Amino acid sequence: MSTVIEVAGLTKRFGKVTAIDDVSFTVQENKIYGLLGRNGAGKTTLMQLLTGQEFATNGSIGVFGRSPVESAQVLDRICFIKESQKYPEDFSVKHVFRSAPWFFGGWDSAFAEQLIADFRIPTDRKVKKLSRGQLSAVGVVVGLASRAPLTFFDEPYLGLDAVSRQIFYDRLLEDYAEHPRTVILSTHLIDEVSNLLEHVIVLDEGRVIIDADAEEVRGSATNVVGARGAVAQFVGGRDVLHSEAIGGLASVTIAAVSPDERRAARAADLELSPVSLQQLIVRTTNSSTKEFEQSA
Amino acid sequence: MDETRPIFIQIAERIENDILSGALPEETQVPSTNEFAAFYRINPATAGKGVNLLVDNGILYKKRGIGMFVAGGSLARIRANRREQFRAEYVRPLLAEATKLGISRRQLADLFSSEATDSETIAKDTITKEGAA
Numbered sequence: 273m274s275t276v277i278e279v280a281g282l283t284k285r286f287g288k289v290t291a292i293d294d295v296s297f298t299v300q301e302n303k304i305y306g307l308l309g310r311n312g313a314g315k316t317t318l319m320q321l322l323t324g325q326e327f328a329t330n331g332s333i334g335v336f337g338r339s340p341v342e343s344a345q346v347l348d349r350i351c352f353i354k355e356s357q358k359y360p361e362d363f364s365v366k367h368v369f370r371s372a373p374w375f376f377g378g379w380d381s382a383f384a385e386q387l388i389a390d391f392r393i394p395t396d397r398k399v400k401k402l403s404r405g406q407l408s409a410v411g412v413v414v415g416l417a418s419r420a421p422l423t424f425f426d427e428p429y430l431g432l433d434a435v436s437r438q439i440f441y442d443r444l445l446e447d448y449a450e451h452p453r454t455v456i457l458s459t460h461l462i463d464e465v466s467n468l469l470e471h472v473i474v475l476d477e478g479r480v481i482i483d484a485d486a487e488e489v490r491g492s493a494t495n496v497v498g499a500r501g502a503v504a505q506f507v508g509g510r511d512v513l514h515s516e517a518i519g520g521l522a523s524v525t526i527a528a529v530s531p532d533e534r535r536a537a538r539a540a541d542l543e544l545s546p547v548s549l550q551q552l553i554v555r556t557t558n559s560s561t562k563e564f565e566q567s568a
Numbered sequence: 569m570d571e572t573r574p575i576f577i578q579i580a581e582r583i584e585n586d587i588l589s590g591a592l593p594e595e596t597q598v599p600s601t602n603e604f605a606a607f608y609r610i611n612p613a614t615a616g617k618g619v620n621l622l623v624d625n626g627i628l629y630k631k632r633g634i635g636m637f638v639a640g641g642s643l644a645r646i647r648a649n650r651r652e653q654f655r656a657e658y659v660r661p662l663l664a665e666a667t668k669l670g671i672s673r674r675q676l677a678d679l680f681s682s683e684a685t686d687s688e689t690i691a692k693d694t695i696t697k698e699g700a701a
Contacts, residue, residue, distance in 0.1 A: 303613070304611055441609060442606070442609065445605055445606055445609065445610075445612070448612070449602035449605060449606065449612050467575060467608075467609055467614070468609070468611055469611060486614075487574050487576060487614065487617070490573070490574060491573060491574050538664075546573060
C-alpha cells in the first residue's frame, strides 16, 4: 500500500501559540481516516498545512511525494471541504456546481445531480441565502462528487440534520467502495462515524496522542465497576485512564484485559464493560482526568 | 452493531448466525464485502476483515472471479464451536445469577422443564401452522 501523506517533526506556531507541536505520522492510500480531537486541538491547522494553505514553522510535509505548497500537481488531486467555505459574493448554487469541474478532474456530474436531489438543495438560490445546513450540504456534494484522490472533510455537517448526515455517510461508503480514495474526516461526532473509519488519528493540544487502526482502538480499554476495594485490588499498578467513585462503588477505565483476568474479575464480582471509541477519546483527551491522576 | 467490540468479529458472527439459521445455506454465495459494508454501514475494509476471518476458519471459501461461498460442512462446524462456548457464555453466568438470587438447583430444574414445555408448545404450533399452510 502506498503512502499518500508523510509528515515528520511538523510544528506550526502562531506567535506564542503552538498549534501543531512536533507531529509525525503517515497516511496510507485508499483508507478512510478519522482526524479527531477537541476544539482547538489543531485539526484544522493540520489540514491547512497538508493542503498548502499555511506554511510550516518547522518539519516536513510530503503529499503525493512532494510539498503541497504552490504545487499544482499535488493540489489538483486534493479536495478540501472546510467548515465554512466562502464563495464569491453573487454566486448561486448552480454556479458552484458548474465551476467545480474546472478544479476537479474526476468530477462526476451525474453523481452530483443525484446528491443535490438527495440533500434537496435549491440550486437557483444565491449561496448567501442558504441556511447553514444547506450550505454544509453544498460542501458535502462538492467533496463527494469531486472524487479527489485525497479528500478532506473538516466538520462538514454543521447544521445538517440527522437524515442528511445519514445520507452523507451512506453515499460516502457506497461511492468509496466503487471508487476507493483517501478520505480524511475531521469531526466531533465520533459515535456517528466510528464505524466508517479504518484508521484514527487523535490530536490533543497540537500533538498526536493516538495513531492506530480503528479496530485496534475499539476494545483497547475496559471499564471495571464494583466494590471499591475489589476494584483497587484488580487494577493494582496498571495505568488508569479514568476513575470515579460513588459511595462504596468505583468505576475505573484501564487497558484491555486478558480472558484469564476477565475470569478473575468475574470471580471477584466485578463488572467489566468495553469502552467505545468516543468514550475512550473523551477519557484520553480530558485534562481534568490527567490532573486527577497526577494529584492521586 | 455493538459499539464496544471489534466490528469485524461481529460481522463474522452475524454471517455465522445466518448460516446457522439457514438463511445462508451451504454452497450458496454470500453478499460481497461492499454489500455487507453498505448494509451494516461500516468501512469496507472492516467488512473484508470479518469475511476473511471466516475464510481462514474454513467457513467461507473464495471462487475466483465470482465471490465468496459457504463451505460444505460449515453448519456442523459452527454448531460444534458454539456448543463449546455455550457452557462458558450461558450456563455458568446463569448458575452464578441463580446462586445470587437464592434459586436452588431444584427450582432451576423446574424452571427449565416448564420453559421447555412452553417453547415446545410454541414450536409445535408453528409446525402445525406451517403444515396447514
